[in-house]
Amino acid sequence: MKRTNLIGISLVASALLCSAGCASRHHATGGKPEHGVHWSYAGDTGPGNWGKLAPEYALCSTGRRQSPIDISPAAARDLANISFNYQPLPLNVVNNGHTAQVNAAPGSFITIDGERFDLAQFHFHSPSEHTIRGVQADAEMHLVHKSADGGLAVEGVMLQRGAHNPAFDPVWNNIPAPGQTATPSGAFVNAAALLPADTRTFRYDGSLTTPPGTEGVRWNLMVQPVTVSSSQLAAFRRHYHGNNRPVQALNGREVVEDVSP
């Protein structure tokens, strides 16, 4: 099948090409269906070609403020701290074929510079998408938030191999088959428990790291990583390994490091 055909019959093509379990139509926007065409992390539908797969993915190749990036070096500044108001969430884990995504019930939010952003979902990449001074972490968590007027803010947390981290077990022990959603009764996860103790961040203006590559995303990548054990990481990588977009050009953007606790 020629790729040019995919654009005109994208829904049919998605159904055909996603037979291996991809559910990309439900990725990256907090569970809202996107009706996008199939994409992946390798080969003809991999990151280098995302911008050509569909007109609505064009920013992936033409965008000048794309994510992820290498964080290096950053301007040091004393920024107003982000406040976290996360509540325990009834567990709802979707395997969308690209990652395990936890959809958040209403009520959890962060405040950045006085603006409220509600937690929509969080998910994982392994290895990490961002690099810090050229160093890639073992995995990376993205907590995706939306403001009332549709603005996007993502909190990124680097995951490094180390001590077992029980906070991740409710999610990583309940990843369903591709295309499926797990809602184990009585199971909860609190995103606050997944954050490092030190919540200072690197901040920059970027994009979604998956198609359609929407820009205008306020990125807040935690300076301090959290640990997961080798066996936890291995368990996650049995589902997904290599679901990371390569770093993108900075194109003159400023990256700021919050230096005050």
Ligand SMILES: [Zn+2]
């Ligand atoms: Zn992500």
